[in-house]
Amino acid sequence: MKDEYMRLFVLLLGLFLGLVFSMPAQCGITGVIKGEVKDASTAEPLPFADILISGPALLKPYAFSADKDGKFVRAGLPPGTYTIEVVYIGYLKKKITNIKVTMDRTTIVSVQLRQRVALEKEVEVVAQSPLIEKEVSGTSDVIAGDYIEDMPIEGRAYQNALKILPGTLIDRDQQIHMRGGRTGEVGFKVDGMNAQDPVTGGYGTNVNMNAVEKMEVITGGYDAEYGGNMSGMVNVVTKSGTDTFHGDVHFNYENADLDGVQYQWRLYNPGFTLKGPVIHEKLNFFISIELEDSKRMFPAAKYPQDDYGAGTWKELGGMAKFTWQATIDDKFVFQYFFNTVETRPGADWMDPVHMYTMRFDYNFVLVNHTHTFSPELVLETFLGVGKQYLEAKVEDMDWHDYEPWILPVVWDEGRFYGDKQYGGKGDYPVWQWRDVWMGYFSSNVTWLKEDHRFRAGTTVNYIHYGGELAVLPYYLVTSPDDWSPNPAQIEFYRKRHFYMNKDRWDTNHGGVYVQDRWSLDEKYDLPVFLNYGLRFDWQEANNGSQTSPRLGITYTPDEKTKFRFQYGWFFQVIQLADAMAQETQYIYEYGSKSSREGTLDINYYRGATGLRNPITKAFEFGVEREVFPDVSLGVTYFHKDIQDLLQQVDVNPDPAIYEWQMKNVGGAWARGVEVKIKKSFSKNFEGRVSYTYQEAKGIGVDNYGKLTGKETWLDWDIRHALAVSFNAELPYSIFLNGVYSYRSGYPYTSEYLVRDEETDQLDRKQDKVNESREPYYSNFDVTVMKEFKVRDYTLTMLVQAYNLFDHSNVSHMDVLKQEPDGYSAGRRLQFGIKFEF
Known part of the structure; x- marks a missing residue:
């Protein structure tokens, strides 16, 4: 009884610490092994059997004993492959290999020991992972x-x-x-x-x-x-370090000469990983670093827009991870993540002297401490700090030091900025700077008690933000050859100067939760799992909060069939760019409220206060069935009601001026059927097939666009979607991997011309919003690899073909002509080499 009170105290203590240091709720990144040791002949439990769990993800094997009923459990195991050895006096030692542990899952292991007979050796078996996961209801x-x-x-x-x-x-x-x-x-x-x-x-x-x-x-x-x-x-x-040294070096290369296409496409992609021990069974490491240097340019005639955006992209990213087993019950993980990106969008059509460069840096340090009080009780604590920096500007401009935001004329001498003409005539009119510090803390406790898996915890994110955004105004021109500024426009912009936003603030958001995963099988002889819990979320920026119930049920009448149901409320954190904007803060940008060409209007964006956090109430039910020994089939129906979505609302009655303000006036719903077929690896082949039928409607058709006044199909409402992926091992160490994607077309709003009788000018008018559909999308990507093995070394050479069948997928529609006027990239080839040691 004393031990039970101690465990309850630790559970409450872990929750209390999380609330005190507060930061958002932590997801499960470890799994559980649970089992029972029995006599193979009589099925009687073997009490206090010796258990040893080992695997590459562990610095040192875990040794412990089963309980008086022969049951054992071990929580807090990193995802990976494990081996269990079971020893009992008078019985043959048994070793079970290839036990797969996945995050937030319980892996069940049944151990049956045979009594020892003279000259018999230990028994070794290979575990088979079940296709149907009984405990998962979502x-x-x-x-x-x-x-x-x-x-x-x-x-x-x-x-x-x-x-x-x-x-x-x-x-x-x-x-x-x-x-x-x-x-x-x-x-x-x-x-x-x-x-x-x-x-x-x-x-x-x-x-x-x-x-x-x-x-x-x-x-x-x-x-x-x-x-x-x-x-x-x-x-x-x-991935984590290991007790032996391993690593790899790879290089991927792509060039337009290899593709045989008209547009330019270049890629250099080197990288490496290295893992190994620092101190045997005490400290190991894992390092991964990769560089991507790419350039994409398209001829404007066929590719005015594309799926990935033309321009240059340089990214250096990686991580370092050190795992320290301080004691048998205390493990620390120290991690450092970094990303550095430099990109120049529009490099295919803008004069390089005048286009802007965006630089993005991300650095984050994370420390994770796992304390194991017992095989059934584990406390995880996370503490992190990071910085994100972004800057976008033209090289010969730096507006950071100007006060009080009244700038001198900084555009190039003698050049005027026109709609879509500044690329060849002047600097790209943007300057942006953002500096964000992030703090992170989370504490979670897992307690396995008989047929229950209790879990409770809290997380809080702290954000310190500093940012400035400026867009220089540009003059409207009637033709590319007419660069004489309009006097009225000069006076108009002289008063306003440019679109500006300058912010400094601190805020936090987070959550606290408690949940239980309860198996009714053993005690009540019901093949049912109940997943139930309660969660409280908050966001300081808008004083928003929500208590959300969650309930899930699974029923498995046999080992090959599962029925499941899930219901819950879900809280959405508002992006801080909207949540922190003040109502008195205006942002100016150029735009036209009139559809008539040659008019000049101005857009204002006014900050909003008192925004409510969007909420989704959703349910789903489904069935999963093992149709063959290595093939499962799942069908799911889902329905979502989405409330209090944010939409930009025009609050200015003047028909010539847009004055946008974010408001909670949007609502949407989505429903659909999903079919999933999964084949686990056997006979040198594994694969997945997924199909989705979906309907999605809302009052606002895009993320933050104008209200439509009634429900219409959302911009991302894809009615049918099919995806097929596979991995095949062929003779002579050749591997074939492919991904095929099909989806029906995006919705769009078609337009037509109507002549105004009073002005005798043509005005553009819209048909019903998003009632037209683009052509379908079809794409097949494939990788062919050849391995060469020499002792402990492996050399792999590969060829990747993107859009193998060179299908012309639409990337943009001419809404007036109702025909495509832009396509995404055609077939491309990429070569690579990888050396593993």
Whole structure:
């Protein structure tokens, strides 16, 4: 009884510490092994059997004993492959290998020992991972890092692997939508760290593909420990060091001469990883560094716009990870992440002297302490600090020191800025600077008690922001050859100077949760899991908060079938660019409220206070079935009601002036059916097939655009989507990996011309919003690899073909002619080499 009170005290203490130091809620990055030791003949439990768990992810094996009923459990295990050895007096020693542990999952191991007979040796078996996960009630996929690394993924970014999953869309701007949700509603975690951009809501840092151990993607129905994002979660666990030295060096290369195409496309992509011991069974390390230097240019006739944007891109990114087993019960992980990006958008059509350069730097240090009180009770604590810096400007401009924001004429002498003409006639009129400090703390406790897995904790993000944004006004011209400034425009802009935003602020947001995963099988003989919990989220910037219930149920009538249901409320953190804007703060930008050519209007953006955090209320139900020994089939229906979405509302009655203000007036819904077929690796082949039928409607058709006044199809409403991915091992050490993607067309609003009887001018008019559809999208990417092995070394040569069948996918529509006027890239070839040691 004394031990029970002590465990309860530790549980409450972990929750209290998290509340005191506060920061958003932590996702599970470790797993659990649970099992029972029995006599193979009588099925009687063998009490107090000796258990030894070992694996590459552990610096030192865990040794402990089963309880009086022969049951054993071990929490806090990093994702990876493990071996269990079981010893009992009078019985043969048994070794079970290839036990897969995944984040936020419980792996069940059944151990049956045979009594020893003379001259018999230990028994060794290979564990088989079940296709049906009984305890998971939401929609979740776990993808191994090796599968991601071998895929033909554009840009070697792990986020692009999401396209193989149902309910997930990567749009033309490389932004992620899940189940009809907006961009910025998907959370990203890397080794427990919040990896979202605190200002824009996108992912704030990249992780090299060869550094990923596992990636979990939750597109709906997640437990109470996840919060701050209402569409989905991407949870990445990186690789760790080992007790022996290993590493690899790779180089990928692409050039227009290899592709045989008319546009320019160049890529240099070197990188390496290294892992090994520092102190045997005490301290090891893992390092990953990668460089991407690319250039994309398209002839304007066929490629005026493309999926990835023309320009140059240089990115150096990586991480260093040190794992220290201080004691048998205390483990520390020290990590450093960094990304440095320099890009010049529009490098294909702008004069290099006048175009702007954007520089982005991201640095983050994370410390994780795991204390094991017992095999059933684990406390995890995370503490991190990071800095994000962004600057965008033309090289011969620096407006940072001007006060009080009344600038002299800084554009080039004798040059005037015209709509779409400044690229050849003057500097790109933008200057931006952003400096963000981020603090992170999280504390979580896991307690395994009989048929329950209790988990509770809290997380808080602290953000210190400093930023300035300026856009120089430019003159409207009637033709490219007419560079005489309009006197009225000169006077107009002289009063306003430019569009400006200058901010300094501190804020935080976070959450606290408690949840339980309860198995009713053993005690009540019901093959049911209950996942239930409660979560409280807050955001200081707008004084927003929400208490969200979560409930999930699974029913497994047999080992090959699972029925599941999930319901929950989900809270969305407002991106800080909107949440921190003051109502008296105006931003000016050029724009036209009239559809008639040659008119001049001005846009204002006024900050808003008292914004409410958007909320999603969602449910789903599904069935999963093992149809063959290595093939599973899953079907899911989902429905989401989305409330209090933010929309830009024109609050100025003047028909010639837009005065935008963000308001909670938007609402949307999404529903659909997802089908997933998964084949685990066997007979030299593994693969996935996913299909999604989806409908998504809302009052605002895009992320923050104008209200439509009634429900219309959202800009990312893709009715049908199909994805197929596979990995095949062929003879002679040849490997073939492919990804095929199909989706029906994006919606768009067509237009037509009507002559004004009074002015005799043609005005553009719109048809019903988003009632037209673009042509379908189809793409097949493939990688062919050949391995050469010499002793412990492996040399791999590869060829990757993007858009292998050279399909012309539409990237832009002429809404007046209702026909394509831009296409994304055609077939491209990339070569690579990799040396592993």
